[in-house]
Amino acid sequence: MAGLYLYGIPLDSAEFERFRDDYNYWLRYNGRVDLDDEGIRDAYRRDNFVTANAPGGRVATAAKPVRPIDVPMLGGRDFAEGVWLAQRVPEIMNYSFPAVNWKGVRVLGRGGMGTVGHWSYDKTQANLPLTCDVAVKEIMDPRYDLTDEANLMLKIPENSEHALRLVKDPRFADLGLEGLPNAWMGVTKRLIMEYYTQGTLLDLLKRRIATQTKFSEYTLWLIFECLIDGISLLEYGEELGFNAVSKQAVIPPLALDWKQGIVHFDLKPSNILLEKTRSHAYTPICKIGDLGLAQVIDVNITLSEEKKKMYRSDGTPGYYTPEQFSLRWNALDWDTSGVAGLYGYATNVWQVGAIMWELAMFRRLNQVSNFLPAGTINGVAPLGETYGRDIETSTYSNGLQELILACLYEKPGxxxxxxxxxxxxxxxxxxxxxxxVEPEPWASFRAPDPVERNPPVVPPVDPAPIIPPAPPPVVAPIVPPLVAPAPAPAPAPVRNVIYRCTFILADGSQCKNQRKLPFGAPNPRCTTHANLVRYP
Structure with missing residues (x-):
């Protein structure tokens, strides 16, 4: 390969190796095969993009096997989680509310960038904190500093219910108190957030799939509205108003001072948090959570190609948007394609559409197959290609189907x-x-109560007869001989077990690779997906 170049980059350089890995990753994400170095050189941005998808819908693909209902468990799922729940959380534990009265109840979620758990304060105490139940998000690596996420959460007004809120002002890690190295200097290690009692939208979806109970159309419209209210907060800083006379939604006046929208990049069912409130009588309220990958993007400023590429892999495989995964990135006309790197409010809209499609179809959206609908979209001819043709086989109304397909247009515009x-x-x-129209009963939304993990079974014992004690015998004191202390037992060897990789592929399936790791290893990955930065 000596003497071969791609845009001035030698094909035998480390820089090209990174480019090749990235290029082939997105090829595989789109269902294509890898290219070798010369193939990449001969294909990359040589010609304009050509659309080759035929119009029309198709029959539904088979659904995945049904899994049993996942009941939340108290305590840690393994030894590592148990240790994590037993730790001291200085942000909530102090002289007024000591650690002895706080309990790490269970782990709510765990990913490549951190862990979220539920902590509860003993409510029998006379002196109670303002919030007795909190969700604690903690990072284990200072590279994943939570300061930016905290600032974005503080940026969203507190008068809205549709975004997860902080219950404690964030603060930098205390190196002396926690015995942390200097790398944690100026890093926000934890966020103390409101606790959501009804779990996540993914939890609810899994329960519905397990019982094969489809959401009613009324429920889907209510959830749809909730999600739009949530991303309106990200775009305008306030929720949209509604003019009852004109029957039109209106942008709130204060939104004019907001200027810059927040692109979430990681909207998915597991990041939509559910809670029961008086304002939402028929369904749980949906709260936008986890702003760890969110970015403030001013649509009036053109991003550089480097910046656009940097945001490509922000998010979760299976929920990327066309702005990220489209093969138009490799075409000569990528910058004028109307797709590649055009991040903005429409990026949030696409991910909301993908969530609604999943709720309607009980499986993840197929991101490989886009199509030109044969019918209408919102009552007019389709503006271009979209994703999710299988929804046309569902029993939901044309209005709901078409609005979801409109959210899933390939082109953000x-x-x-x-x-x-x-x-x-x-x-x-x-x-x-x-x-x-009757709403679904609340019992169909309510999260099951957590249960003890492997509770001890105590067999009943017949009471023993009461026998009066005998008088104690009189004995001479015994002086034990001096014996050297026994040596300390050797530490138990670390047991290695075979784990299946937890990485979720683009088609929604779990990676089948296996790897032998120490027992209790958090978030086990195979060697291919071990890099949590590249494969979050």
Missing amino acids: FRPTLPFLKTKIIGALEPLDSQG
Whole structure:
């Protein structure tokens, strides 16, 4: 390969190796095969992108096997989680509310960048904190500093219920108190957030799949509205209003001072948190959570190619947007394609559409197959290609199907605006309300109570007869001989076990690779997906 170059980069250099890995990763994500170095050189940005997808829908693909309901368990799922739940959390434990009264109840979620757990304060105490139940998010690596996420959470006004809020002001890690190295200097190690009692949207979806209980159309419209309210917060700093006379959603006046929208990049069912509130009588409220990958992006400023590429891998495989995974990145006209790197509010809209598609179809959206619908989208001819053709086989109304397909347009510029979405959703809900459509019972949404993991079984014992004690015998004191202390037992050897890789592939399936790791290893990965930065 000596003497071969790609845009001035030698093909035998470390820089090209990184480029090749990235290039082939996105090829595989789109269902293509890897190219060798010369193949990449001969294909990369030589020609304009050519669309080759045929119009029309298709029959539904087979659903995945049904799994049993996942009941939340108290305590750690393994030794490492148990140790983590037993740790001291200085942000909530102090002289007024000592550690002895706090308990790490269970782990709520764990990923490549951190762990979230539920801590609860003993409510029998006379002196109680303002919030007795909190969700604690903690990072184990200072490279994943939570300061930016904390600042974004503080940026969102507190008067909205549709975004997860902090219950304690963030603070930098105390190196002396926690015995941390200097790498943690100026790093926010933990966030203390409100606790969500009803779990996540993914938890609810799994329960519905396990019982094969489809969401009613009324429920899906209510969840749709909740998600749009959430991403409106990210875009405008406030939720959209609604003019009852004109029947149109309106942007709040204070949004003019917001200027820059927040692109979440990682909207997915497990990052939508559920809670029961008085303001949402029929379904749990949906809260936007986990702003760890979110970015403030001003659409009036053109991002550099380097910046656009940097955001490509922000998110979760299976929930990337066309702005990230499209093969238009490799075409000569990538920068004018209307797709590659065009991040903004429409990026959030696409991921909301992917969530709604998953709720309707009980499986993840197929991101490889885009198509040009044969029918209409929102009552007009399709503006371009979209994703999720299988939804056309569902029993939901054309209005709901078409609005989801509109959110999933390949080109961000074709996706509906947030006021348009809010208007359409309320327009669909009002006739259902006037018809007296019955909501689903709350029991179908309620999260099961956590249970003890492997509770001890104590067999019943018959009471022993009461026998009066005999008088104690009189004995001379015994002086034990001096014996050298026994040597300390040798530490038990670390037991290695075979784990299956926890990485989720683009098609929604779990990686089948296996790897032998020490017992209790957190987030086990195979050697291919061990890099948590590249494969979060």
